Amino acid sequence: MTDQPLAGRTVIDLTTALAGPYATLLLAGLGATVIKVENPATGGDSARNNAPYVGRDGLSLAREDADDMSVSMLVRGRNKQSVTLNLKNPRALAVFADLVRDADVVVENYSPGVTQRLGIDYAAVRELNPKIVYTSISGFGAQGGPGSGKAMDSIIQALSGVMMTAGEPDEGPVRFGLPVGDMLAPLFAVIGTVSALLQAEHTGEGQHVDVSMLGALTSLVACEPFDAFDAVGLPQRTGSMVPRLAPFGILPAADGHLALCAPTDGFAHGVLRAIGRPDLIDDARFRNRDQRVRHADELHELIRQWCRARPLAEVIDAFTAEGVPAAEVREPRDAVRDPLVRKREEVVPVTHPRYGDVADLAATGVPIRFSSARAGFDRPAPGLGEHNDAVYRERLGYSEDELADLAADAVI
Structure with missing residues (x-):
């Protein structure tokens, strides 16, 4: 789909779980070539092991066949290329350097300090490619935050104050069913990435785009004047009515x-x-x-x-x-089957790479329509390392012997 807005851009995707992969999913849906780097020693993206799974016979709560794939990966992996690379192996740095030299964007969502320990932080990447846009999505920002602990969605919801904006006044906190902490940060990350790409076109210089889950969600809490409501005696939590x-x-x-x-x-x-x-x-x-x-x-x-x-x-x-x-007020299963959102491809069917639409499941589309460009997904999620040959041999020019040696040394 060469008429997509980000066609010709290459993204090196170092992300895992939800927040990072959702950001790179959107970039892929806008036309970027997204090369997803997965660690073969751990089985790749953690989402590959999220139940339920889809296979020949539909949905199951446990993986029953080698072709079974997690619904999470089927949704978040679309239009991406998967390569394996163990960044903890010292030999991986040279391979990573080859990947980023001609790339436009790197996206990562490691805990603070991890990229520096691995030698793949922004400073290291900028030495290889000064025009690179290096986007970090983290719980509390690239420098860490409260205790620098793991930033799960519920932790972010708790710290942002959003849990105390819903529910009855005399009830305990209410966790949003949609993981809003995990899903808002990627939206801002994509805005920041595209903005930095535009600036790089003028300056010739890339930059570090730093987005925190806590900051993204708290900024939206601050968009409603809850503190002002409190100051003048208006209740902040009013249950089902306002x-x-x-x-x-x-x-x-x-x-x-x-x-x-x-x-x-x-x-x-x-x-x-x-x-x-x-x-x-x-x-x-x-x-x-x-x-x-x-x-x-x-x-x-x-x-x-x-x-x-x-x-x-x-x-x-x-x-x-x-x-x-x-x-x-609709049930989610009914809402995602609304003919309007289906027609506009804001919600699309989940497709298994081998069995097609086997389970009548819904997945996010790209909820943006352009008058002179296309956005969306036309390729299913890849298997772990499915594109090693296409990326390492065809794109980077590695020989068969080099690939065999890297595999033998557990680099890829």
Whole structure:
């Protein structure tokens, strides 16, 4: 797909697990050639051993056949080339140097200090290729952070404050089901990488792009003025409803739940008409936003009782007929099968490299549409080391004897 935005760019992918591989997945979906470097001594990316697995007979919780592949890898490995290289082997440095000399980007998500110990940190890579963009994704930044411990998603959610923005006021912290700590940092990493590539076009110099999971998530927490809410006495945790925007929140219907968003006078008056209470539009309690916020509990209970007695479809139809934003709360399995997101390829089928679409599973697409370029995935995830020959022999020019010697010495 040579008409993709990053076609012709080469990314050396040193990442594992989720945050790093998601960033390089997006770069691959935008057209970059992504060469995924995996350690043969450990079985490659840790995601290769994440249950469930997909094989000839569909899904299973344990690997039952050599062709079985982890769903995680089937999703995160698309459009990437896999080579094996044990960076702890001293001979690997020369191979790594050959990889990065003509590359545009290196992406890594090691713990702080690891790349320096291995001799593959930004300073070392810059000596080989001054124009390289070297992107680091870590829990707390390239220099480390609180205890410099492992930055799992739940740790980042806990430290960012986001766990205390959802749930009822008298409940304990709420962990988001989507691993937002792991998935936000890669988005900023891609923004930073592409920005640095643009700058390098003008300056001829690359740079180190440093993105932390904690910083990425906390920056979004700071985008909503929770500290200001606290200072003026507005509750930060309000459960399913948002009193400061009343009427606003999640409401039960007879056979499901809906999201209702009606913070303006026009929307709020539409809600009152929809529930058959136009007489309340001129009620002093609900006439304007400030008064609705003061009487939010009373207003929400009025709407809740009306919704609870009716089927979800009827409720949504009544609100939308009045121009009020309302939608059903979907299960994830239904949401990822929405015809609109499928048509736009924002969600796409999971494809096994040998058996095709065997399990009716959904995977992320590239949720960006261009008017004059393409984005997306046209190749399934690779097996471990599947592209050793293509990269080492065809791209780098290694001979058969050299490859055999590297393999014999457990370098690749």
